[in-house]
Amino acid sequence: MLEDRRLAVLRAIVDDYVTTQEPVGSKALVERHNLGVSPATIRNDMAALEDEGYITQPHTSAGRVPTDLGYRMFVDRLSTVKPLTSAERKAIQSFLEDAVDLDDVMARTVRLLSQVTREVALVQYPTLSRSSVRHVEVVSLSTTRVLVVLIADTGRVDQRSIDTAAPIEESLVADVRARIALVIGGRRFVEVPDLLAGFVESFEAHDRAFVTAVAASVMELAVEKSDQRVMIGGTANLTRRGDGLPMNLQSVLEALEEQVVLLKLLGEASAGDSILVRIGHENAVQGMEATSVVSTGYARGNELVASLGVVGPTHMDYASNMASVHAVAQYLGRILSDQ
């Protein structure tokens, strides 16, 4: 009971602070939420909450502000995911469904997510490792230059070019193309390295340098580069909050330009309905100490293929953002599965 009210107070503080963006005091609190007690009582609770580290005062004679720990408590125990309106659902679906190719799907998703949440949106490209080889292509660009293209059944296309020391016969290219397609066509990406073992040896000795290079490229495409791309959008939303900047805009923008950082932020694709929230210092990335990340995995069919999420200030609207991230992940999964 007493504990209950303390939590209610914390929730109220987070709610108010998120909307008004200003430290909230005991009086304003009882006015705006109908807790049936007096300001003095709230003050006691607030003092307790401060002792426990959930809230803090910017300076002596000011209201309280949630700490990272406070937000953590809020998302763990207090927030209820609010379902989207059916209008929103409609909008999301129709927005995604007339995409023409994978790049388009990703671009639309990132735009959608940033518009709905009004935060910075991140969408990771579907990983190749779980899917299989739809098609492999080897094309010569010039006598000493060859392009290797790998098409996944997700619709994703990756490519790599190879420079060779000696000129390559067109017949050899055709031969390699046919045989490599035979070996890995339709197989899963994870199997590719195994399948290619011994592949090189099946060629004549003087062709092996070239074949080795091709095989290496295919393996790189299948493994290394598999889920390295993240699309980002809505950076303008960082400047939205009334000019009082709670975080260092410069460092955030810098961090967001690094693909590596983005991947780190998105973290492991979390399963099914679970939504990952990293608050402030919890994501150990230089310059992002005052930002939070809300992310989740999305699936193609039943298999998780990548993550998506939003980045914003720690005082973001967690409940809404979690709902939006969840919904977009769902619909994105559906779109991908339909194909």
Add this chain to the structure above:
Amino acid sequence: MLEDRRLAVLRAIVDDYVTTQEPVGSKALVERHNLGVSPATIRNDMAALEDEGYITQPHTSAGRVPTDLGYRMFVDRLSTVKPLTSAERKAIQSFLEDAVDLDDVMARTVRLLSQVTREVALVQYPTLSRSSVRHVEVVSLSTTRVLVVLIADTGRVDQRSIDTAAPIEESLVADVRARIALVIGGRRFVEVPDLLAGFVESFEAHDRAFVTAVAASVMELAVEKSDQRVMIGGTANLTRRGDGLPMNLQSVLEALEEQVVLLKLLGEASAGDSILVRIGHENAVQGMEATSVVSTGYARGNELVASLGVVGPTHMDYASNMASVHAVAQYLGRILSDQ
């Protein structure tokens, strides 16, 4: 002679303002540049320059600031492109030359350009229209879904997926693939629409719906989508200037998220050595009234294939940026041609 000094004064004002970022007065001017005259004389010149619209006063008792017209005069008649140091050249070249594929080249270029200029960098993907079809691929993803892939001799790969009403036979897909490759393989992109005229009619009536869809996709890829992609980087540089924000960061970031706007900003790929500079209001894009764009075309071999450039505040260092943009365009062209 008199005219000469007036221009020298304008140049000095621009120089000083670009570095200090503060309105510059007559006294500071004579101290920092050795014009052999007194402040009073400079004041007369400044009054004249103001009458002519090249400079202006933010408020009565302040120094002068260049107007857009002033910058225009500066880049047209006063600035000399400063050559890069050989160290810079080395850095640029080595930075670009170990790129593995086209995406990588573009990514490295945009990063390089933004680091060198410390502005926001834009790099447009090479247009397809001037180049030719290296390879065309038609792959079925499912019975009612087909992927069309077009590979240009620039190494660029584009794709589009097609949904069909009725299931498609694998043999038909193979047939279309072979015949379309025969028709447009190795031909220039601009020729593709002509070449495909009558293509559909060469098939049996009941296959034509599908073939039409494929042909339409190929044409779209070859024409419409040809140069629609622009890569952007270094947005963090927008916040660099000491917190005094001369332009509306929010609106600039918003504008930069629109591909269409980026293309508009880059403008026509200008020929050879000429570098395009759009100052402030000159680029009629909503929200970019306080920014300038320095851009130029880059070539593959002798053919212009696209543009690249930087975006920054009107008080940017035009001379340096022009030099950097020029140099990067040169090297990018060289890298592309080598392949």
Add this chain to the structure above:
DNA sequence: ATTGGCACTCAGGAACTCCGAGTGCCAATG
């Protein structure tokens, strides 16, 4: 044409005051 002299202007920083939201503590209360 150039220059030194001079009166004038005014943005922006420093110093100051003041208000009120907010706090902690305490004694009273059901």
Add this chain to the structure above:
DNA sequence: CATTGGCACTCGGAGTTCCTGAGTGCCAAT
């Protein structure tokens, strides 16, 4: 013993005023 009203205290930020100095325009002298 949790709750509450009362009360003295704190102090950030808004508002005000003052003042300085960089910068200007104009004019008479060279």
